[in-house]
Amino acid sequence: xxxxDEVARHAGVSTATxxxxxxxxxxxxxxxxxxxxxxxxxxxxxxxxxASSLASGRMKNIGVVVPFLDRWFFSSVVEGAxxxxxxxxxxxxxxxxxxxxxxxxxxxxxxxxxQRVDAVIAISLELTATEVTSLHALGKPLVxxxxxxxxxxxxxxxxxxxxxxxxxxxxxxxxxxxxHIGGNKDLDLDFHLxxxxxxxxxxxxxxxxxxxxxxxxMTADFTMRGGYQAAKQLLGNxxxxxxAIFAASDEMAIGAILAAxxxxxxxxxxxxVIGVDDHELADFFGLSTIAQFPQGQGAKAVEILLDQxxxxxxxxxxxxxxxxxxxxxxxxxxxxxx
Amino acid sequence: xxxxDEVARHAGVSTATxxxxxxxxxxxxxxxxxxxxxxxxxxxxxxxxxASSLASGRMKNIGVVVPFLDRWFFSSVVEGAxxxxxxxxxxxxxxxxxxxxxxxxxxxxxxxxxQRVDAVIAISLELTATEVTSLHALGKPLVxxxxxxxxxxxxxxxxxxxxxxxxxxxxxxxxxxxxHIGGNKDLDLDFHLxxxxxxxxxxxxxxxxxxxxxxxxMTADFTMRGGYQAAKQLLGNxxxxxxAIFAASDEMAIGAILAAxxxxxxxxxxxxVIGVDDHELADFFGLSTIAQFPQGQGAKAVEILLDQxxxxxxxxxxxxxxxxxxxxxxxxxxxxxx
DNA sequence: ATGAAAGCGCTAACAA
DNA sequence: TTGTTAGCGCTTTCAT
Numbered sequence: 001x002x003x004x005d006e007v008a009r010h011a012g013v014s015t016a017t018x019x020x021x022x023x024x025x026x027x028x029x030x031x032x033x034x035x036x037x038x039x040x041x042x043x044x045x046x047x048x049x050x051a052s053s054l055a056s057g058r059m060k061n062i063g064v065v066v067p068f069l070d071r072w073f074f075s076s077v078v079e080g081a082x083x084x085x086x087x088x089x090x091x092x093x094x095x096x097x098x099x100x101x102x103x104x105x106x107x108x109x110x111x112x113x114x115q116r117v118d119a120v121i122a123i124s125l126e127l128t129a130t131e132v133t134s135l136h137a138l139g140k141p142l143v144x145x146x147x148x149x150x151x152x153x154x155x156x157x158x159x160x161x162x163x164x165x166x167x168x169x170x171x172x173x174x175x176x177x178x179x180h181i182g183g184n185k186d187l188d189l190d191f192h193l194x195x196x197x198x199x200x201x202x203x204x205x206x207x208x209x210x211x212x213x214x215x216x217x218m219t220a221d222f223t224m225r226g227g228y229q230a231a232k233q234l235l236g237n238x239x240x241x242x243x244a245i246f247a248a249s250d251e252m253a254i255g256a257i258l259a260a261x262x263x264x265x266x267x268x269x270x271x272x273v274i275g276v277d278d279h280e281l282a283d284f285f286g287l288s289t290i291a292q293f294p295q296g297q298g299a300k301a302v303e304i305l306l307d308q309x310x311x312x313x314x315x316x317x318x319x320x321x322x323x324x325x326x327x328x329x330x331x332x333x334x335x336x337x338x
Numbered sequence: 339x340x341x342x343d344e345v346a347r348h349a350g351v352s353t354a355t356x357x358x359x360x361x362x363x364x365x366x367x368x369x370x371x372x373x374x375x376x377x378x379x380x381x382x383x384x385x386x387x388x389a390s391s392l393a394s395g396r397m398k399n400i401g402v403v404v405p406f407l408d409r410w411f412f413s414s415v416v417e418g419a420x421x422x423x424x425x426x427x428x429x430x431x432x433x434x435x436x437x438x439x440x441x442x443x444x445x446x447x448x449x450x451x452x453q454r455v456d457a458v459i460a461i462s463l464e465l466t467a468t469e470v471t472s473l474h475a476l477g478k479p480l481v482x483x484x485x486x487x488x489x490x491x492x493x494x495x496x497x498x499x500x501x502x503x504x505x506x507x508x509x510x511x512x513x514x515x516x517x518h519i520g521g522n523k524d525l526d527l528d529f530h531l532x533x534x535x536x537x538x539x540x541x542x543x544x545x546x547x548x549x550x551x552x553x554x555x556m557t558a559d560f561t562m563r564g565g566y567q568a569a570k571q572l573l574g575n576x577x578x579x580x581x582a583i584f585a586a587s588d589e590m591a592i593g594a595i596l597a598a599x600x601x602x603x604x605x606x607x608x609x610x611v612i613g614v615d616d617h618e619l620a621d622f623f624g625l626s627t628i629a630q631f632p633q634g635q636g637a638k639a640v641e642i643l644l645d646q647x648x649x650x651x652x653x654x655x656x657x658x659x660x661x662x663x664x665x666x667x668x669x670x671x672x673x674x675x676x
Numbered sequence: 677a678t679g680a681a682a683g684c685g686c687t688a689a690c691a692a
Numbered sequence: 693t694t695g696t697t698a699g700c701g702c703t704t705t706c707a708t
Contacts, residue, residue, distance in 0.1 A: 001453070001476075003685060014695045019687060026688085027693060049452040050391040051685035054700045059388070061431075061454075069420070070413045070618065079407045082434045086441060091454065093399075094432045096420045103424060114387040115339070115701095116399075116429060138339070225622045261599070280408065284563045341701060352679045357703055364704085365677060389701035392684045453685095 002043045011039035022047065053115075061091040062305060063117035065107065067124055069096045072251075072279055073294050077123050077145055080298025088306055093117055097125075113138060119305045121145060121298075127152070141308040143301045147193065148320055153304065155297050157325045159193050162290045163200025163246070165327055166274050169288070170244040171208050174336035175272060178205065179216040179242035181230045181252050194219070197248045197276070216242055220252055227255025235263050235271060243336050244272040250279035250289055257285055257332060268334035278328055286331035297323050340381045349377035360385065391453075399429040400643060401455035403445065405462055407434045410617055411632050415461050415483055418636025426644055431455055435463075451476060457643045459483060459636075465490070479646040481639045485531065486658055491642065493635050495663045497531050500628045501538025501584070503665055504612045507626070508582040509546050512674035513610060516543065517554040517580035519568045519590050532557070535586045535614070554580055558590055565593025573601050573609060581674050582610040588617035588627055595623055595670060606672035616666055624669035635661050 008015045013032055020026035021036035028036070039045075053059045064081055066074045082092045093116065095107045108131050112120060120135060124146035132152055135142050144154035170178050180201045183194030202212045218234060220226030227247055234256075235241050247253035253275025260267050267273055275282065278291030300323065346353045351370055358364035359374035366374070377383075391397045402419055404412045420430045431454065433445045446469045450458060458473060462484035470490055473480050482492035508516050518539045521532030540550045556572060558564030565585055572594075573579050585591035591613025598605050605611055613620065616629030638661065 001685095005685085015686075016688080016696080017694060020694085023687085029693060032694085046448060046451040046453075048392075048685055049454045050388050050397070051453075051700090052687075053388040054386075054392050054702085055685075055687040057687095057700080069407075069417045070410060072408060075408045075413045078432070079434055079436060082407070082432060083436060083441075086433070086437070086444065086449075091431050091449065092433075093429050094416070094420060095424070095430075096417055098417060098421060099424070103421075106424065110384060111424075111429065113384040115384075115389075116387045223622075224619065228622070281562065284561075284566070339701095342703095343701085353702075354680080354704075355678060358678085361703085367677060370677080386701055389684090390703075392686085393701075393703040395684080395703095 001048070002045050004045070004047070007036065007039050007043055007045045010043060011035045058309075059116055059118045060089055061093055061117050062302070063093045063095060063112055063120040065095045065097065065112075065120060065122045065125060067097050069094075069098075073146070073277070074123055076294035077298040077301075080295030081121060081302050082298070083295075084299040084302040088302070090302075090306075108134065112140075118309055119143075121301045121305065122149065122152075125149075141305050143304055145297050145301050151319070153319055153321070155300055155304075155321045155323050157292045157323045159196035160200040160203065162276055162292075162325050163197040163248070164204045165200075165325075166246045166276065166290050167201045167204035169274060169327055169329070169333065170246060170272060171204060171210075173244075173272065173333060175244040176208075176210055176336075177213075177216065177240065177242045178210075178244045178246060179218070179234045180212075181218050181220050181227055181234075181245060181247040181256065183222050183248050184219045194248060201246055220255075222249045222252060224251045224255040224258075227252025228259045229255075231256035231259035232263065235260055235265060242271065244333070245274070247273065247275045250275035250277040250282045250287060253287055253289065253332075254279075254281060254285050257287065267332050269337065272333040272336075274333050282328075283330070288330045288333040289328050291326045291328050293324065339386070340383050342383070342385070345374065345377050345381055345383045348381060349373045396647075397454055397456045398427055399431055399455050400640070401431045401433060401450055401458040403433045403435065403450075403458060403460045403463060405435050407432075407436075411484070411615070412461055414632035415636040415639075418633030419459060419640050420636070421633075422637040422640040426640070428640075428644075446472065450478075456647055457481075459639045459643065460487065460490075463487075479643050481642055483635050483639050489657070491657055491659070493638055493642075493659050493661050495630045495661045497534035498538040498541065500614055500630070500663050501535040501586070502542045503538075503663075504584045504614065504628050505539045505542035507612060507665055507667070507671065508584060508610060509542060509548075511582075511610065511671060513582040514546075514548055514674075515551075515554065515578065515580045516548075516582045516584060517556070517572045518550075519556050519558050519565055519572075519583060519585040519594065521560055521586050522557040532586060539584055558593075560587045560590060562589045562593040562596075565590025566597045567593075569594035569597035570601065573598055573603060580609065582671070583612070585611065585613045588613035588615040588620045588625060591625055591627065591670075592617075592619060592623050595625065605670050607675065610671040610674075612671055620666075621668070626668045626671040627666050629664045629666050631662065 004015045008018045018036050021028045021033045085092050097104050119141040122144045127149050144152050148154045182198045205212050218230035220230045245256050253273050256273050257267050260271050275289040278289050282289050342353045346356045359366045359371045423430050435442045457479040460482045465487050482490050486492045520536045543550050556568035558568045583594050591611050594611050598609050613627040616627050620627050
């Protein structure tokens with residue numbers, strides 16, 4: 001392993017100059033900078049991140065905590081964050097909490113505290129006050145993605161507005177019997193997302209002078225199977241079945257499309273379906289949806305954090321940053337049959 | 339941040355003893371170990387990983403490189419590795435190469451070399467000789483998952499055997515016109531997987547005295563849409579259409595099931611379908627498949643690496659470790675109609 | 677079994 | 693603009 005002093009000797013300067021030239025901190029004349037870079041290149045020198053971190057207190061590494069990794073939303077956010085970090089010379093250390101309680105405690109009590117990360121991104125995780133406090137005590141910036149955390153800067157789409165938009169799209173097509181497949185409330189990783197989306201749905205109906213019917217609301221677990229079962233229930237009713245379904249996630253919406261097919265109904269002729277996410281499968285199924293952009297959310301989280309880490313810059317600490325969303329109309333929604 | 343000397347003072351011992359007691363290296367009397375642990379607990383002491391790494395040369399961190407993250411196989415392997423690492427006190431630093439060439443170079447030339455990881459796991463990545471060499475030059479153990487890499491320890495299922503098993507399952511049900519949807523060869527991240535699976539398919543047919551028909555072989559891109567299109571082509575043929583399809587991945591197999599439905603065919607009455615993976619959606623679609631266990635592959639990769647890192651133990655360097663697979667029969671395969 | 681002390685390889689005052 | 697040098701917080705010989 002070639003070290004900094006070897007580069008210094010090679011370039012005929014001091015180690016301090018090498019450090020300055022390569023890191024960009026401090027002033028170095030263009031001429032010497034070139035000399036140093038050449039020497040470093042030639043020797044294949046790469047700074048030892050441990051030594052650099054120990055001396056400077058900066059890790060150039062940020063921790064990302066997710067409840068699971070094998071879900072489209074989470075892995076997409078992580079991917080967005082990763083890309084952005086790479087461009088900034090940062091590493092991403094991943095903590096996936098699949099194991100449950102014990103693992104979670106070990107991550108928060110131990111892993112995140114050992115001076116290995118400069119900041120942390122928590123994805124769709126409802127952090128306890130203790131967890132937030134211990135992170136803040138270390139002076140580690142923290143941002144949440146996908147749900148508001150008490151006293152923490154977070155990025156999330158406006159779930160109420162998203163649901164309202166989806167419902168309004170259906171209303172504008174003439175639908176009046178619009179069902180909603182929401183999430184069960186005990187999905188603790190999803191905050192009040194299920195509730196908020198239901199509220200948006202009801203708001204839109206109210207505004208159109210329609211009273212939300214209890215029998216048109218079903219809950220499921222955000223999976224395709226859950227959506228399928230709920231939709232079968234909804235559409236199997238021989239009388240007064242809904243002409244449109246708004247599902248709180250694309251996976252559930254796809255399940256609903258499949259359920260409709262199995263019941264001999266044609267989408268969108270007999271029933272319109274809209275979801276939320278713009279999941280990777282949405283296009284294949286022709287699903288209309290409200291797109292959110294998880295990769296962009298990951299990238300934005302990184303941007304905020306790096307900004308917070310750069311000295312001097314102290315952003316307005318507005319606690320919730322709304323993220324963009326967008327209606328995408330495909331072939332699963334159409335005018336109501338007259 | 340409370341440091342090691344504070345703990346030492348608190349416990350009435352030297353910093354060296356604290357280090358030994360907490361790390362498990364070197365001999366410490368049970369009594370003092372207890373004292374030290376108590377003091378550390380009380381003060382909420384956590385070793386500074388940077389200082390520890392700098393002094394010891396061990397990072398307790400391993401790098402995982404993936405081509406993408408938002409695919410079931412990759413995220414599952416990562417999740418398996420993560421879990422296993424956490425239990426061993428290791429961190430996982432993730433590099434996702436989505437960006438292409440530039441990103442890839444930056445990861446291999448820079449990120450992986452800065453003494454931050456003890457070893458690396460490459461998932462479904464065909465590493466160049468240069469990449470392998472530079473990693474080996476640093477003495478960093480390397481294991482590949484999901485495809486053989488020249489001169490590198492790898493974990494993979496026996497693709498030929500997997501394909502043979504899937505095909506034999508269909509043969510045993512009486513099918514003789516069995517189609518295969520394979521991968522296009524230019525998916526460079528997939529090694530010879532497409533070819534190997536095709537070979538296994540043909541082997542099985544040959545053994546049954548059936549000549550593989552060229553018109554029963556289609557390629558696709560491992561996605562649901564690709565499988566759908568290929569299957570429409572295969573099943574749309576009014577004469578002599580296949581009675582069974584073996585797809586090289588579950589996503590393609592699910593696409594095939596949907597295509598069959600759209601053509602008015604009933605699975606498995608009119609056509610049987612089998613895939614490979616045991617994807618999270620396989621169960622919902624009732625898909626028979628050859629399961630591979632990506633989480634287990636991730637865990638196994640970690641096990642090998644940690645073993646390699648522990649002093650003394652030098653495993654047999656058998657270059658390819660075959661991973662388990664298993665036929666799972668659901669409702670998409672049945673006896674051929676007589 | 678424990679302690680003293682010399683680094684690990686770099687960064688950041690401080691000086692020049 | 694550049695060099696000198698004192699740490700960063702731990703681990704690990706080498707003594708004892």
